[in-house]
Amino acid sequence: MPSLLHHPLDPSSRLVRLMCAEYGVPLDVQEIKPWLREPTLLEINPAATLPILLDEGDTPIVGILAAIHMVEDLWSPNVVTGLVPADPLPRAEMWRLLEWVLTKLNDEVTRYVLEEKIVKRDQRGATPDPSVLRVAKANLNEHMLYFNWLLATRSWLGGDSMTLADFALAAHFSTLDYLGDMDWSKAGETRDWYSRIKSRPAFRTLLNDRVVAMPPHAGYADLDF
Amino acid sequence: MPSLLHHPLDPSSRLVRLMCAEYGVPLDVQEIKPWLREPTLLEINPAATLPILLDEGDTPIVGILAAIHMVEDLWSPNVVTGLVPADPLPRAEMWRLLEWVLTKLNDEVTRYVLEEKIVKRDQRGATPDPSVLRVAKANLNEHMLYFNWLLATRSWLGGDSMTLADFALAAHFSTLDYLGDMDWSKAGETRDWYSRIKSRPAFRTLLNDRVVAMPPHAGYADLDF
Numbered sequence: 001m002p003s004l005l006h007h008p009l010d011p012s013s014r015l016v017r018l019m020c021a022e023y024g025v026p027l028d029v030q031e032i033k034p035w036l037r038e039p040t041l042l043e044i045n046p047a048a049t050l051p052i053l054l055d056e057g058d059t060p061i062v063g064i065l066a067a068i069h070m071v072e073d074l075w076s077p078n079v080v081t082g083l084v085p086a087d088p089l090p091r092a093e094m095w096r097l098l099e100w101v102l103t104k105l106n107d108e109v110t111r112y113v114l115e116e117k118i119v120k121r122d123q124r125g126a127t128p129d130p131s132v133l134r135v136a137k138a139n140l141n142e143h144m145l146y147f148n149w150l151l152a153t154r155s156w157l158g159g160d161s162m163t164l165a166d167f168a169l170a171a172h173f174s175t176l177d178y179l180g181d182m183d184w185s186k187a188g189e190t191r192d193w194y195s196r197i198k199s200r201p202a203f204r205t206l207l208n209d210r211v212v213a214m215p216p217h218a219g220y221a222d223l224d225f
Numbered sequence: 226m227p228s229l230l231h232h233p234l235d236p237s238s239r240l241v242r243l244m245c246a247e248y249g250v251p252l253d254v255q256e257i258k259p260w261l262r263e264p265t266l267l268e269i270n271p272a273a274t275l276p277i278l279l280d281e282g283d284t285p286i287v288g289i290l291a292a293i294h295m296v297e298d299l300w301s302p303n304v305v306t307g308l309v310p311a312d313p314l315p316r317a318e319m320w321r322l323l324e325w326v327l328t329k330l331n332d333e334v335t336r337y338v339l340e341e342k343i344v345k346r347d348q349r350g351a352t353p354d355p356s357v358l359r360v361a362k363a364n365l366n367e368h369m370l371y372f373n374w375l376l377a378t379r380s381w382l383g384g385d386s387m388t389l390a391d392f393a394l395a396a397h398f399s400t401l402d403y404l405g406d407m408d409w410s411k412a413g414e415t416r417d418w419y420s421r422i423k424s425r426p427a428f429r430t431l432l433n434d435r436v437v438a439m440p441p442h443a444g445y446a447d448l449d450f
Contacts, residue, residue, distance in 0.1 A: 061317045065320040066320035069317065096288045096291045107332075
């Protein structure tokens with residue numbers, strides 16, 4: 001069985017877990033805290049990032065881009081029911097939005113929240129900086145306006161079909177939701193979209209996640225949130 | 226003819242130009258300053274990022290991930306002479322290193338240098354902050370140690386064959402080199418590698434680039450640098 005070095009709240013790890021669940025691939029997960037930069041991790045990945053996918057062979061598949069392509073190559077059922085559109089233009093739209101989530105949303109929102117609320121728990125005496133969290137929240141509101149605007153005319157982020165871009169955004173939102181940083185009252189169309197994606201069987205694995213001594217925010221696992 | 230909205234020193238735009246030159250695809254380029262956030266750009270790409278590829282149709286291909294995949298789909302000659310390895314493991318290694326360059330190297334080095342030296346030229350009264358440039362330089366030294374280590378046992382970044390990862394790193398280094406931020410005396414194996422890649426016909430287009438009122442650093446266009 002393939003295994004994944006992950007952290008339960010790392011959005012890129014969540015994206016790979018969602019893909020594998022959607023494709024019916026059982027995944028053995030092994031928790032790791034990349035910010036501790038332990039030698040065993042650095043040996044596999046000097047960048048100290050997640051996810052890291054381990055399949056049959058000895059060679060670890062490192063990073064979200066490598067993992068996405070490997071999962072797609074090995075396990076995507078076919079172009080119709082897979083997560084990557086077959087037509088070039090919808091596929092380009094998927095990559096555009098995936099890049100938006102993996103770089104822009106991550107840089108402006110998610111990584112701040114994770115740094116303040118999760119990484120700092122392992123730093124003696126450190127506490128979350130409210131001014132950083134305020135910036136992240138303000139940035140998230142701007143992103144939300146864009147996603148609401150997109151989803152006002154589209155069923156899914158990239159168009160008529162669910163794609164990897166939906167899973168990527170849902171992975172980030174589910175991390176933020178666990179930590180109580182999603183304001184669903186401002187989410188409009190995006191709330192309906194999240195409700196649909198949260199009801200998918202593939203999503204169940206994420207909803208059972210628990211971080212030690214940090215239970216999820218109310219509503220995290222409710223399908224009717 | 227396909228055209229590219231780019232900035233001459235934007236490394237992701239350079240990567241697409243290198244790919245197209247390598248594949249023999251003529252490209253019409255149109256310069257843009259994304260940091261000015263002009264309405265015509267925001268309408269095409271609310272993230273205000275480059276590159277943006279325009280082919281026959283009306284739909285712009287936005288962002289480096291979408292552009293890479295589109296160029297590869299449309300114009301890669303075949304799996305033997307193309308820039309994406311056919312075998313899954315070398316391909317995963319290519320994606321790992323591409324992610325390293327596009328996110329880690331960019332976040333820790335290139336974007337600081339571009340912000341301080343290029344973007345600030347359009348901000349009245351702003352000047353480059355030497356402390357930021359010092360951090361970027363120190364970070365670059367760390368990256369260089371890793372690339373030297375990799376290239377001590379490999380002909381190309383990802384292994385025996387040149388891949389997209391080589392072009393991605395060369396795109397960033399060529400931007401830094403233009404601005405005089407590459408210290409080749411510390412580059413060791415990476416200098417030999419850059420010398421080889423700089424001699425490729427595909428690289429010529431970049432070496433003729435000039436930014437208004439900012440000539441390239443000495444040695445930028447020399448093959449024997």
